[in-house]
Amino acid sequence: MLYLDNSATTKILPEVLEAMMPYLSEYYGNPNSKYYSQALETKKAVDLARHQIAVLLNCSDDEILFTSGSTESNNFVLKGYVDANENLGKHIIISSVEHASILNTAKFLESKGIEVTYLPVDKNGFINANDLIKSIKRETILVSIMWSNNELGSINDIKKISEICHKHNILFHTDATQVIGKIPIDLSDYINIDFLSFSAHKFYGPKGVGGVFIRKDKNGFYPKLTPLLHGGEQEYDLRAGTLAVHQIVGMGKAAEIACRDMESNIKKLYEYENEFIFRMKKVFGNKIIINNNFDNKIPGLISLRILGYNNQLFLKNASSLIAASTGSACSNAKPSYVLKACGYKDEEIRETIRFSLSAYDNYDHFNSIE
Ligand code: PMP
Numbered sequence: 001m002l003y004l005d006n007s008a009t010t011k012i013l014p015e016v017l018e019a020m021m022p023y024l025s026e027y028y029g030n031p032n033s034k035y036y037s038q039a040l041e042t043k044k045a046v047d048l049a050r051h052q053i054a055v056l057l058n059c060s061d062d063e064i065l066f067t068s069g070s071t072e073s074n075n076f077v078l079k080g081y082v083d084a085n086e087n088l089g090k091h092i093i094i095s096s097v098e099h100a101s102i103l104n105t106a107k108f109l110e111s112k113g114i115e116v117t118y119l120p121v122d123k124n125g126f127i128n129a130n131d132l133i134k135s136i137k138r139e140t141i142l143v144s145i146m147w148s149n150n151e152l153g154s155i156n157d158i159k160k161i162s163e164i165c166h167k168h169n170i171l172f173h174t175d176a177t178q179v180i181g182k183i184p185i186d187l188s189d190y191i192n193i194d195f196l197s198f199s200a201h202k203f204y205g206p207k208g209v210g211g212v213f214i215r216k217d218k219n220g221f222y223p224k225l226t227p228l229l230h231g232g233e234q235e236y237d238l239r240a241g242t243l244a245v246h247q248i249v250g251m252g253k254a255a256e257i258a259c260r261d262m263e264s265n266i267k268k269l270y271e272y273e274n275e276f277i278f279r280m281k282k283v284f285g286n287k288i289i290i291n292n293n294f295d296n297k298i299p300g301l302i303s304l305r306i307l308g309y310n311n312q313l314f315l316k317n318a319s320s321l322i323a324a325s326t327g328s329a330c331s332n333a334k335p336s337y338v339l340k341a342c343g344y345k346d347e348e349i350r351e352t353i354r355f356s357l358s359a360y361d362n363y364d365h366f367n368s369i370e
Contacts, residue, residue, distance in 0.1 A: 002366070004276075004324045006202075007150055007178060007301055007356035012250070013204045019253040020206065023246035031243050032234060042245045049252025056180070056255040057196070059187040059213055065235045066248055069210035070177040071101040073197035074144075076228040076239070077173045077212060078105045081142050081195075082114055083226040089139030091115045095127050096341040098146055099175055106144075115139070124293040125149035125342050129160055136168050144173040147196075151327050151338040151354055153301030154293055155179065162192035171195070171223060177202055177210075181258035182298050183266070187213065194223060200247070204360065205254030209247035214238075265359035269299035272357045272366075276302060279369040291344075291352060300357040311353050322369075324355045 003011070023045060029038030031046045047061070054061045067073045082092065094106050096118040106116045117135040119127045127145060143165045148155045158174055165172040173195035179185065180196075181203025187193060199210035214222050222236065231240025258265075281288050284306055291303040306314060311326045327336035339349045357363075 001320065002322045002369070003361065004322055004355040004357060006358045007153075007354060008325055009201045009207065010204045010358060011360070012201075012206055013254065013257060013360065015257060016205055016250045016253045020246045020250040023249050027245070031245055032232070045249050045252075046243055046245060049248045049255075052252035052255045052259075053211060056259050057185050057187045057213060058189075060216070062236070063213055063216055064211055065214060065239055066209065066211050066243060066251075067239060068208055068244075069199040069201070070099070070175060070197045071199075072228065073199075073210055073212035074099070074101040074173075074175055075105050076225070077195045077197065078102065078109065078142070078144060080225040080228060080238075081171065081173075081223065082109055084224040085141050086114070089137075089141040091117070091137050091139040091141065093117045093119060093132065093135050093140060093143045095119045095121055095145050097121050097125050097149055097151075097338045098144065099150060099177065102144055102146070102175055119145075121341055123342050123344075124296075125152045125154040125338065126156055127161070129157070129164060132161060132164055136164075136170065140168070140170050142171050142173060144175065146175040146178070148176075148178040148298050149338065150178045151336060152292055152303050152342070153178070153297040153356075155183070155296045155298060158193065159190060162190060166192040173197070178301075179298055181255065181262075182300070184262060187215075200251035200254055203254050203258050204358075206247050206250040209244055209251050211251070261359065266299045268359045269357055272359075272361075272363050273300065273302055275363060275366055276355065276357065276369075277304075279366050280304065280306075283369060291339075300359065302355045302357075303352060304355070305348060305351040306353065307351060310350055312350075315353065324353050326352065327354060 027041045029042045031043040033039035050061045050064050053064050092114060094102055110116050119131050121127055145156055145161050147158050162172040171194040172192055174193055176196045177199050180198040194215045196213040201207040216222055225238060227238050229240045234240055287307040289305040315324060335349045339352060
């Protein structure tokens with residue numbers, strides 16, 4: 001079976017699993033306990049993982065906070081920043097193709113009296129910088145735009161977008177779930193990003209763990225944020241709860257491997273993409289229409305239409321051979337709102353399938369596409 005749904009989730013790497021195992025058996029101390037070696041060992045492991053992620057993103061270790069994943073990180077930044085800063089203004093801006101964890105959080109905030117602007121996107125899912133500038137008001141306090149779209153893989157010009165926000169004294173958040181570990185991200189080069197969300201399972205780490213980068217100001221202070229989870233003093237008093245040490249260790253290892261393999265993975269994925277498209281065209285000929293903009297997209301994600309084939313029926317019938325999806329696994333029941341917002345017609349959306357490849361698979365079994 002050819003697993004081509006790596007944008008939904010990836011298979012945990014053997015090295016990651018191996019790194020996690022001792023923290024499910026031998027080392028079970030609470031990293032927030034003190035005085036005895038069990039706890040000191042787990043604290044050391046958590047510190048190392050924080051550092052491994054900080055190295056991947058090139059930021060300070062204490063700018064990384066652990067969460068249960070991007071859904072929580074996105075909720076935390078939007079709700080937490082708005083709650084703590086609504087005295088400055090009650091308007092936020094997002095794009096119309098954000099993941100459900102941003103869109104539905106924005107809708108929740110609307111129900112609490114916050115005004116939300118949903119920026120339109122072009123055929124590739126890119127927002128237009130002029131639209132952003134025009135939508136900024138005196139009351140705007142936060143902009144959240146995803147780094148890469150999860151259905152087309154298009155990479156937004158985050159540097160330009162974040163610069164515009166800071167020029168207007170507005171903080172900027174990006175949902176980087178689909179890019180982290182896949183393309184180089186050097187946060188010292190993106191000085192206008194204030195918050196960035198990620199999930200480990202998108203880069204060959206475990207599910208149920210992720211984090212958020214929070215940039216400290218020049219005096220070493222975090223922006224004002226209300227915690228989503230109140231309780232203990234973990235994570236700089238910003239996210240309560242005993243840390244999931246084994247998950248965090250796995251995510252740290254996955255980040256270290258992403259750094260090590262980034263260049264070769266990108267190269268491999270481009271080769272696999274070509275091979276995959278070649279095979280699909282061999283079988284379906286000119287019925288294949290590629291939706292992606294290849295100039296600026298994450299490696300390994302192919303969105304294509306097979307003319308005359310209903311995507312759901314196709315995937316059901318091919319399910320013993322290929323695992324892929326019609327769009328985000330988080331909004332599977334309805335036709336893709338992302339492609340709709342990009343201007344695709346319903347019949348085009350019904351023919352569209354997202355194939356997302358792994359750099360760690362052996363694609364000899366592309367041979368099964370016949
Ligand atoms: N944002 C994006 C762009 C995603 O693709 C996903 C996962 N599909 C999420 C957020 C949510 O991640 P998680 O389910 O790990 O919380």
